[in-house]
Amino acid sequence: MSKDDDVLGLTLKSHRRVSFRDLLDGAGWDQRSNPKSGCIAALRWPLGPERQGTWRVAYSNSLTPAGKTSAAGSDATPSAKVYSDVLYRSFFFAAADLKASWLQGQNMQRVDARGLSAEEFVRRFEQTSTPVILKGAAERWPAMKSWSQESLVKRFGKVQFACGACDWPLDEFYAYARSNIDDVPQFIFDKYFVRRAPELLEEYDVPDVFKGRDLFDLVGTGRPDFRWLLIGDRRSGSKWHLDPNKTSAWNAVVKGRKHWLMLPPGCPPPGVHPTKDGSEVTQPLSLIEWFVNFYSELKRMARENPAFELKEGTCGPGEVVFVPCGWWHCVLNLDDDTIAVTQNYASETHVHGIRRFLCEKRGQYKLISGLALCTRKNARQRALSLAKLGFRLRQGRLGRAPTGLSGDPVSAPRGDKSFRKQFRYFWLGLFGRVGLITDNWVAANGKEDNSQIRCCCGRFSPFSAPAARLLQVAVYHANRFSNMIAIVGMYWLARNRSTSPFLRAVGFQASTLMMMQFPANFLLQFFASTPGPIANLARGSIFAYFMYCVFMGILGVLTGTPRDLPGIGNGITRPTFTRPGGSMTRFRGGGGGGGG
Ligand SMILES: O=C(O)CCC(=O)C(=O)O
Ligand SMILES: [Fe+2]
Known part of the structure; x- marks a missing residue:
């Protein structure tokens, strides 16, 4: 920004247009400039009912002695010290031609x-x-x-x-x-x-x-x-x-x-x-x-x-x-x-x-x-069908696959038998899919791309830095790891004889319940690709089943008698301890030799 840009005491950002009216209404008109540089001491905008005219009039007024007003519209030659972003920039960019460079x-x-x-x-x-x-x-x-x-x-x-x-x-x-x-x-x-x-x-x-x-x-x-x-x-x-x-x-x-x-x-x-x-x-x-x-x-x-x-x-x-x-x-x-x-x-x-x-x-x-x-608002529904369609296309289940379709991006092109290519596609098949899932992370760091990962510290290919891919997998699955850790914790609670019978009961039922989410997730994913009504029915049934299990689990904890969760049992092998109001038994694999 040149020195002249500052003559009104205003900073005009190049990417923000300030309307001329803004300038007039703002305090900028009273800003004093440096008399030594030959600038006028103050711009005078006509006040009162005659408040109208142009910035040239204001400039010309300020050149005439105070109290006298120059004839409206008199055409004082504008000085290089007066700068109007509004007028100049529009003019400049309208006239500027494209530079060869x-x-x-x-x-x-x-x-x-x-x-x-x-x-x-x-x-x-x-x-x-x-x-x-x-x-x-x-x-x-x-x-x-x-x-x-x-x-x-x-x-x-x-x-x-x-x-x-x-x-x-x-x-x-x-x-x-x-x-x-x-x-x-x-x-x-x-x-x-x-x-x-x-x-x-x-x-x-x-x-x-x-x-x-x-x-x-x-x-x-x-x-x-x-x-x-x-x-x-x-x-x-x-x-x-x-x-x-x-x-x-x-x-x-x-x-x-x-x-x-x-x-x-x-x-x-x-x-x-x-x-x-x-x-x-x-x-x-x-x-x-x-x-x-x-x-x-x-x-x-x-x-x-x-x-x-x-x-x-x-x-x-x-x-x-x-x-x-x-x-x-x-x-x-x-x-x-x-x-x-x-x-x-x-x-x-x-x-x-x-x-x-x-x-x-x-x-x-x-x-x-x-x-x-x-x-x-229906975009979610539409996106789901898009995802399902993508999935089906991948499986080749759509009767008429669109012409020119690439096929699965992580499967080796047919007939390409070179070991390097086969290995690359095997690798991508293994981790590329996870890459597809984690591409949010990849996109945040650069290209959304199955074969190269760009991250904050550079670019990796699946060959040169498998660790980078594994890191992504770990990050993506961190929530599942914490899930596993929680399950292990629950089992530990169930097995630890020094904890109260009540807490052990919580451990028994909660760990079984948490294990249940794996088959439930599997089923949910499996049904996600089926036609809408079937997928909805499956989702509803799985939800009802899950809620029933939660209810039975709570009942088991309250009564001290572990309940059968349909399909996954109650995990009991033999009685471990008793508590007032009922006997508590030990979960399959749990107990570490301890008994009640
Ligand atoms: O040809 C153009 O002006 C670019 C069009 C474009 O990028 C777009 O439609 O998103
Ligand atoms: Fe575009």
Whole structure:
């Protein structure tokens, strides 16, 4: 911030716009500046009923002797010492063009989509969470010939599309796009384009490597918003964001070029501040403002900190960008009339992350986007069906498995017999599944990825650091360990002859009851993948059974006679002690030779 920025005694943060009215109403107008620097002593804003005018009038007033007012509107030449963030910044960013240095980074992988199978794509890019530009993935779309300003206006000129906060007829949008001097040029970003111009749906197609792999296709009509038409001129674009609902995306350019910047999960760029729950992001008003103020800082961070694995690349006509779930990204349109289509999808690879996002956090429905509020509360149900579908697809039980499905990400590709690969997949099979469960932890530390774990102290592969995986397993299962410890404690209580008979009775029944949760959990998990009514019936029965056992256990403790818990017995082998009102017996395996 320059010295001049401070002339009003106000600190103007570059990412926060202060309205001119704020300045006028605040105390800033009376701040004295340094007379030695040649600044005016005080700015005088006309008070009383004539309180109106411009900041120039105030400045000019302050140059004339006190008591006299210069003619309203007199045009004193503004000094470099008077600074208006509101006026200057908008003007500056509206006029600023894109710097060549912002666009030179091209380290995003580019692969030819022709000849790339879905399996290979999933293995190389989806499972390793790697952004990539797929060359030629959209080159055969009819849209490549038929989408341009001229033809679209001819066909849909009077059709309204979403642009910024409102809907505009397409012809008006193009008129605006060609003549505006906005610092944040508006652009078409429409999720209802298929409803508004159904022909457009016939003119593009899901690229082969993504075809039939969107698990949201299988959860019915209530799926979240997922496809958008994007039309914008040079300098328009999408500011830094994460895609909704932990989905991944593909973005195909039909006309013009788009420049992409991406950062891995958990690494927002400088100048971009998400709230803790990720529901809001504070950042400069325009993308250009971000580039001007923060691009070079991001490059420096990327050089110095390997976690900031910045990926940059320009995507041209016929090319498709893959945005892995959880990656931060922003997109700058480089040409006038840049036209693209994007779709978000729920891949099998990330189905667990999506399921967790949709259903496992309290109040999460507020963060779920692309669903009407009334249906968000059902998101949990929908997520459960998504998870079940994912599970069934994995088991190959869905009659028609979607084409191009990768298969189980932790099973070795057929025919691949190399020992290293087999061992790797065996390993992943063993721990990768746990990795899937623990990927919350992994995601918090970097990529959601089965083959590599990035944690606070570096990156591990399952080969180089099995200990890291084991550590995760231990952390994840810590609650189960504590459960086991509690059971052992209860057994100890039951066996310890020095404790009171009552406490021993508690030990007897509680340890049996706690053991019961293992088969109960197993059954619950087993039934989780069955159709809704069966799963509900199973859950209800297990709950009723559990409550019955709890009741019998309490009765056993109160009466001093251990009760039979259906299916698991009472664990008694022989009588151990008696207490007034009943005899107490010892649990199977317990007692350590002690008797009553
Ligand atoms: O093409 C763009 O402006 C980016 C679109 C995008 O990232 C999105 O829709 O989430
Ligand atoms: Fe996006």
